[in-house]
Each structure stands twice: as structure tokens, then as C-alpha cells.
Amino acid sequence: MLNRNFMTKSGIILSAAAASVVSNAYAEGTDETIKAVLIGCGGRGTGAAANFLKNPNTKIIAVGDVFPDQTEKALKNYDLPQEAGFTGFDAYRKAIDYAVANGAVYAILTTPPGFRPIHYQYAVEKGLNCFLEKPCCVDSYGYRMLMEVNKLAEEKNLKVGVGMQRRHQTVYLDGLRDILENKKYGDILFTTVYWNMGGIPVRGTGEEPTEMQRQIRNRYYYVWLCGDNILEQHVHNLDIGNIVLGNWDPLYHPVKCNGMGGRAPRYIPKPTPRVGEIFAYHAVEFEYEDGRRMFSQSRQVPGTWNCVNEFVHGTKGSAPVQRKKLRGEKLPDPYDVEHTDLINAIKENKKYHEGWAGATASMIGIMGRMATYSGQVVTWDQAVNSGKTYMIYENHDSLTLESTPPVLPNADGLYDAPIPGVTKDV
Ligand SMILES: NC(=O)c1ccc[n+]([C@@H]2O[C@H](COP(=O)([O-])OP(=O)(O)OC[C@H]3O[C@@H](n4cnc5c(N)ncnc54)[C@H](O)[C@@H]3O)[C@@H](O)[C@H]2O)c1
Structure with a gap:
């Protein structure tokens, strides 16, 4: 299956190099430049690199993207020679190899999330501290991979950050302290979490020469690439609702859920090609071991109630989790802080591993999607052990922009979507 020859208990295979334990690659206590490789040079990749580069003594030294135009842009952005740029589905491997050979200690992994476990595995095997954008996987196999790689990162004393920036945002940290330490709302009964927004644009031209290219340019609309909106965007809110109920335990999770969803609004006023297979809305009730619940909604329907927020409901009242920003208050940008925190952990060799929480929050979204x-x-155990995969794991590196993607449109350009009551997603 994946790489070579190291079978773990969960059946995920790590390569032989993974078994050896190395220490944190950064020379502790020095002001040595932190060199990074960027994999996935799109909107967030460019943003995350800029956040990283705001820290002193930092440098991007290699870039990888599946598309040549994206790699070219990134090479120019960071003033790099041609030899530091790599293209294709195996660009991650080549860019990481090049970067490691040239002293990199940091990987910024910002492709669509379906690829994340594969890229994370390789980066950790090669001894890199990692920043993973959220979500961190799109299916249960990816989750199981993440958990194995998380263990390996811990054994290798590597530091891992995940782009769930609310965890680094003052208004959330203050709000969570009030809820969890100061018990401002009493005992917590349940949480409500929302990512309800208007539509999400169709991207790309639609004239790309192959279906694979059309899907990757328009990544949002395909489960194998992005996992559906309950995961792709709503993972932020699920993470916060889960922190409130689980008091920051990164492995805390609901034990079961039920939910409903559909995509009819994407077809109003008429079926529209290129809106892929994902649902337009999901509503899920997640239940925890002690019977408490997290009620979740995620929706992308123009003209509907807009709400991207999380609320705590306790014996002493209900409120948003984040505190109000005061008038004129200047707060640090959490997208910057998440890199500064990771960099400081590397420099000071402090334990730092958001990979566990990233995996848990992603798996909660996947479980919710299974229900909708x-x-x-759907129970947690069923979800985690599911054999249903979306991403192409087998022979992944031999994919090309001409390969057949996992889903194809019909003659009208429309894609089959899940049908509750018929579809078996677990
Ligand atoms: N934390 C946040 O608030 C936040 C905000 C936006 C995006 N994101 C996350 O960042 C990730 C990227 O989102 P984006 O908006 O930058 O998407 P994007 O489409 O703008 O960029 C993705 C880039 O990855 C490249 N790519 C695709 N497949 C690849 C592969 N197999 N190997 C190498 N490169 C590949 C694409 O060509 C593109 O350049 C997503 O997981 C998204 O959820 C997080």
C-alpha cells in the first residue's frame, strides 16, 4: 500500500526510516535561521508562509505544488532558484528531500486536506517540524494515518502546529478561560456551533484540459479533496465546541451522532454543473459519553442566516464562547501567533503537538458527514474503523494531472451525490 515496510497496529504503513528516533532538528538556544518548505502554494499556503516569515530569522527555501504555474509563482514570491521548485503529485517528496538536504526544519503543509496525511507522514519521517492547515484528513483511513504519524512525531520530538487559529486567538482564549476555569456559565450542559454562510464560489475556468485538473482547481466541491463543508470549514467550530465540553483534552470526542443534510439548494433554480458532490447543508447532533451534546450546523446557501460562531450553554446561562473585542482593542493576528508559538516551541524545545487535536476535530467532522x-x-468506533476511503492512497505518487479522479461527472456535467437512507458512508 503506502510506502515501504513498517506496519503499525492500526494497519497504517510507515517507511523504515520512520522507525528511527531522532531529536529535534533545530539547534536549541541559537538564533539559527529556521528554514521551511512550503507544500501547496495557493491562497492559504501563501498566507501561512507570510505569517511564518513575519518571525525573525525565517526563510522559505523550497516549494512544491501539483501545478507548474503555482510553483512558478511561489519561486518568484520567495526569490528562489528553479531547482528549489517542484511540481506534480510527488512534488511534496522532492521538495521535502531538497529542503532537508539544505537544512530545513519546518514544513508548511497547505494543499487541500485530502493529501495532508500523506504529506505529513513524509515530512515527519524526514524529521521536519510541521505546520498543517486544517482539516488534517478527509476520511477514516487518513485519520488513522494521522494518529500513527502523530505518535511518530512525538517519538522524534518534533513540534506540530495545526491551522485552527482560534486556539491562538485572544478573544477565544479569554472566553474559554472564563468558561472552563472561572465557570462563568456554571456547569456546561451543551454547545451549539455554526458555520452558516452564503455560497462558495466555483473556481477554475472549467476549461482545464483534464477532469483531474478541473477538480483540483475547483477543490472545494469534492469530498476526496476537501471532505465537504462540515469538515472543510466547520472543523474550526467543532473544535471549539469540543474544547468546551472536553476541557482541552485533545483526544476528547463524541461517542455517536445523528444528522441530516442535502444539496437541493445547489440546484436552485436549476442543476448547475461543477458544484461537485458535496452537500449544501448539514445539521448534526453529537452525543458524548456523559449524555451531553454538541449541536452543529454548517451551510453554504446564499440568502440564508449567516452565523459563524460557537455558543456555550450552562446552568448559569448561555453566551458566545469568544469574548467581545473591546472598542479600539489591538489584538495579535492569530494566524501570526500560531506560527510564532510553533517556532518558539522549536527554539525552546518545548513539547508542542496540535496534531492530536487536529486529528480529533477532523474525525468529528468526518463522523458527522457519515451521519448526514x-x-x-454513527458511533465513533464505527466511524474511526470505517473502511470507506475517498482520497487515493494506493500508488499515490504515480498520479498525474491526466489520471482519473475518484469521482466523475455524468454527460450533463453533474456528479452523483449521497442519498440519505441509501448511501452507506461508514
Ligand atoms: N485556517 C484557516 O482559516 C484557513 C483559511 C483558508 C484555507 N485553509 C485551509 O488551507 C488549505 C488550502 O486552502 P487554500 O484556500 O489555500 O486552497 P487553494 O486551492 O487556494 O490552494 C491549494 C494549493 O495546493 C495545490 N495542490 C493541490 N493538490 C496538491 C498536491 N497533491 N500536492 C501539492 N500541491 C497541491 C493547489 O494547486 C493550490 O496551489 C485547506 O485545507 C483549507 O481548508 C485554512
């Missing part, structure tokens, strides 16, 4: 797609009650 199937219309069934």
Missing part, C-alpha cells in the same frame, strides 16, 4: 450522508446513527 447515510441518515443513520
Whole structure:
């Protein structure tokens, strides 16, 4: 299956190099430049690199992207020689190899999330501290991979950050302190979490020469690339609701859920090609071991109630989790802070591992999607052990921009979508 020859208990294969334990690659206590490789040079990749580069003594030394135009842009952005840029589905491997050979200690992994576990695995095997954008996987196999790689990163004393920036945002940290330490709302009964927004634009021209290219340019609309909106965007809110109920335990999770969803609004006023297979809305009730619940909604429907927020409901009242920003208050940008925190952990060799929380929050979104797609009650154990995969893991590196993607449109350019009651997503 994946790489070579190291089978773990969960059946995920890590390469032989992974088994050896190395220490944090950064020379502790020096002001040595932190060199990074950027994999996935799109909107957030460019943003994350800029956040990283705001820190002193930092440098991007290699870039990788599946598309040559994206790699070229990034080479120019960071004033790099041609030899530091790599293209294709195996660009991650080549860019990481080049970067490691040239002293990199930091990987910024910002492709669509379906690829994340594969890229993370390789980066950790090669001894890099990692910044992973959220979500961190799109299916259960990816989650199981993440958990194995998380263990390996811990064994290798590597530091891992995940782009769930609310964890580094003052108004959230203050709000969470009030809720969890100061018990401002009493005992917590349940949480409500929302990512309800208007539409999300269709990207690319639609005239790309192959279906693979059309899907990757328009990444949002395909489960194998992005996991559906309950995961792709809503993971932020699920993470916060889960922190409130689980008091920051990165492995805390609901034990089951049920939910509903559909995509009819994407077809109003008429079926529209290129809106892929994802749902337009999901509503899920997540239940925890002690019977408490997290109620979640994620929606992308123009003209509907807009709400991207999380609320705590306790014995002493209800409120948004984040505190109000005061008038005129100047607060640090959490997108900057998440890199500064990771860099400081590397420099000071402090334990730092958001990979566990990233995996948990992603898996909660996946479990919710299983419930909305199937219309069934789904347990955590069923979800985590599911054999259903979306990403192409097998022979991944031999994919090309001409390969057949996992889903194809019909003659009208429309894609089959899940049908609750019929679809088996677990
Ligand atoms: N934390 C946040 O608030 C936040 C905000 C925006 C995006 N994101 C996350 O960042 C990630 C990227 O989103 P984006 O908006 O930058 O998308 P994007 O489409 O703008 O960029 C993705 C880039 O990855 C490249 N790519 C695709 N497949 C690849 C592969 N197999 N190997 C190498 N490169 C590949 C694409 O060509 C593109 O350049 C997503 O996971 C998204 O959820 C997070």
C-alpha cells in the first residue's frame, strides 16, 4: 500500500526510516535561521508562509505544488532558484528531500486536506517540524494515518502546529478561560456551533484540459479533496465546541451522532454543473459519553442566516464562547501567533503537538458527514474503523494531472451525490 515496510497496529504503513528516533532538528538556544518548505502554494499556503516569515530569522527555501504555474509563482514570491521548485503529485517528496538536504526544519503543509496525511507522514519521517492547515484528513483511513504519524512525531520530538487559529486567538482564549476555569456559565450542559454562510464560489475556468485538473482547481466541491463543508470549514467550530465540553483534552470526542443534510439548494433554480458532490447543508447532533451534546450546523446557501460562531450553554446561562473585542482593542493576528508559538516551541524545545487535536476535530467532522450522508446513527468506533476511503492512497505518487479522479461527472456535467437512507458512508 503506502510506502515501504513498517506496519503499525492500526494497519497504517510507515517507511523504515520512520522507525528511527531522532531529536529535534533545530539547534536549541541559537538564533539559527529556521528554514521551511512550503507544500501547496495557493491562497492559504501563501498566507501561512507570510505569517511564518513575519518571525525573525525565517526563510522559505523550497516549494512544491501539483501545478507548474503555482510553483512558478511561489519561486518568484520567495526569490528562489528553479531547482528549489517542484511540481506534480510527488512534488511534496522532492521538495521535502531538497529542503532537508539544505537544512530545513519546518514544513508548511497547505494543499487541500485530502493529501495532508500523506504529506505529513513524509515530512515527519524526514524529521521536519510541521505546520498543517486544517482539516488534517478527509476520511477514516487518513485519520488513522494521522494518529500513527502523530505518535511518530512525538517519538522524534518534533513540534506540530495545526491551522485552527482560534486556539491562538485572544478573544477565544479569554472566553474559554472564563468558561472552563472561572465557570462563568456554571456547569456546561451543551454547545451549539455554526458555520452558516452564503455560497462558495466555483473556481477554475472549467476549461482545464483534464477532469483531474478541473477538480483540483475547483477543490472545494469534492469530498476526496476537501471532505465537504462540515469538515472543510466547520472543523474550526467543532473544535471549539469540543474544547468546551472536553476541557482541552485533545483526544476528547463524541461517542455517536445523528444528522441530516442535502444539496437541493445547489440546484436552485436549476442543476448547475461543477458544484461537485458535496452537500449544501448539514445539521448534526453529537452525543458524548456523559449524555451531553454538541449541536452543529454548517451551510453554504446564499440568502440564508449567516452565523459563524460557537455558543456555550450552562446552568448559569448561555453566551458566545469568544469574548467581545473591546472598542479600539489591538489584538495579535492569530494566524501570526500560531506560527510564532510553533517556532518558539522549536527554539525552546518545548513539547508542542496540535496534531492530536487536529486529528480529533477532523474525525468529528468526518463522523458527522457519515451521519448526514447515510441518515443513520454513527458511533465513533464505527466511524474511526470505517473502511470507506475517498482520497487515493494506493500508488499515490504515480498520479498525474491526466489520471482519473475518484469521482466523475455524468454527460450533463453533474456528479452523483449521497442519498440519505441509501448511501452507506461508514
Ligand atoms: N485556517 C484557516 O482559516 C484557513 C483559511 C483558508 C484555507 N485553509 C485551509 O488551507 C488549505 C488550502 O486552502 P487554500 O484556500 O489555500 O486552497 P487553494 O486551492 O487556494 O490552494 C491549494 C494549493 O495546493 C495545490 N495542490 C493541490 N493538490 C496538491 C498536491 N497533491 N500536492 C501539492 N500541491 C497541491 C493547489 O494547486 C493550490 O496551489 C485547506 O485545507 C483549507 O481548508 C485554512
